[in-house]
Amino acid sequence: MADIITLENIDVTFKQGKQVVNAVKNVNLNVEKGDVFGVVGYSGAGKSTLVRTINLLQKPTSGTVKVNGTLLFADNKQQISNKELQKQRRSIGMIFQHFNLLNETTVVDNVAFALRHSFLSDKEIEEKALNLLKLVGLEDKAKFYPIQLSGGEQQRVAIARALANDPEILISDESTSALDPRTTNQILDLLKELNAKLGLTIVLITHEMDAVKRIANKIAIMEHGVIIEKGKLRDVYLRPKEELSRQFVGGSLAAIETLKAFNLGNLSPDQKLFQLVFSAANVTKSIILELYKELGLDVSMLYGNIEVLESEPVGTMFILAKGEPDKLDKVADYLKKENVEVTRIDERGIWND
DSSP states (O other), rough: EEEEEEEEEEEEEEEETTTTEEEEEEEEEEETOOOOEEEEOOSSSSSHHHHTTTSSOOOOOEEEEEEEEEEETTTTTSSSSSHHHHHHHEEEEEEEEOOOOOTTTTHHHHHHHHGGSSSOHHHHHHHHHHHHHHHHTTTTTTTSSSSGSOOHHHHHHHHHHTTTTOOEEEEEEEETSOOOOHHHHHHHHHHHHHHHHHHHHEEEEEEEEHHHHHHEEEEEEEEEEEEEEEEHHHHHHHOSSSSSHHHHHHHHHHHHHHTTTGGGGGTTTTTEEEEEEGGGGTTTTTTTHHHHHHHOOEEEEEEEEEEETTTTTEEEEEEEOOOHHHHHTTHHHHHHHHHEEEEEEEESOEEEE
């Protein structure tokens, strides 16, 4: 799949009095068409600043920005006219934590407001606005005012408005942070549905790992203006390499903390620690029993968990296997035949492929 967003060597620097703040430092990011790409980090990590360079709402200090085949920024300057930039921005919808609706205007007119510069007739604008409200499940609230809606419904209006110009990309900047957990999940599920139905590429900025786990297929984790880890959600979630990544994924952090209690620094030569990753189809298999029967190993389960990643249940298990060294060396090959991913963990708790 071709890249729809390419950010190369992006730096963003601000001046605060005499102080220079490097908000984003030499970041490279590629988003493919159809991705739901999560950009995760604590407040101040630089994630919103980075993502706003996509449509040049934040112009980089240096670097290259290319969107949907068009070079927007390079050689320290904007590469297209302001008129062309406005056109490009209409192909990139944005939704925010605060819904930014016009409180004195009806719901349908809030959506129609985004079409004010289109070449559609008034009737066509109203029809399109109503169709967008239907798409987000609010066709019955068209004549309501924002104050009459719940927070989740207001965010649905904001999403409908963001889709008014038929964008290929939707940027969600902490769009669920002000919502309760149930409403958050409803909005995330709507975004995933729009991704599938419209082929919409979504960039999801958030500090909530649960949001990324629910709908993203790829992830980048930022700290102090730098991407410290990126890749497929499954890979980063199940085998995080950086300490901050482990904090965000939670499950792996809990696993590491649990494993520390077993004093892994004192493993004997006839012991090895493995992480196993398996799909829902393998959940019913007794992996420990199979390893005993086939390889004659004594196996103890130290930690186990099942997560839903990209709508698919994925199980993780940490096992301690004890036996003859040549039998231990066969664990990975045997389990891979059973469609179980195997990674050996060393005594420091570090993943070794």
